[in-house]
Amino acid sequence: MLELKLNLDVLESTLQSSEFKTVCLQFPDGLKPKAKQIVDSLKKKFPEIKFYLWAGSNYGGCDIPLYFKEFDLVVNFGHAEFK
Numbered sequence: 001m002l003e004l005k006l007n008l009d010v011l012e013s014t015l016q017s018s019e020f021k022t023v024c025l026q027f028p029d030g031l032k033p034k035a036k037q038i039v040d041s042l043k044k045k046f047p048e049i050k051f052y053l054w055a056g057s058n059y060g061g062c063d064i065p066l067y068f069k070e071f072d073l074v075v076n077f078g079h080a081e082f083k
Contacts, residue, residue: 008038011075015046020072026054027077 015023023042027035039051052071 007077008041012042012045014073015042015049018073020049022050022052022071023073023075024052024054024071025075025077031077 025035025039035053039053042049042051
């Protein structure tokens with residue numbers, strides 16, 4: 001859980017220093033049970049941003065559907081660091 005916390009700190013820092021209006025969060029199946037908790041936390045800190053959850057499949061950082069270009073930011077959560 002520490003790793004997830006660190007990633008959320010990075011995300012929150014990114015959101016504070018930007019003007020994103022629409023953000024889509026993409027989770028792998030193993031993290032989807034935590035998705036609502038994460039979104040609720042982000043909504044409290046950033047009420048001006050509209051958050052969306054991607055409910056479809058997610059096979060990693062290379063699995064970004066083409067219509068994601070409608071969002072200002074797409075955040076791909078994973079089980080391992082993306083290098």
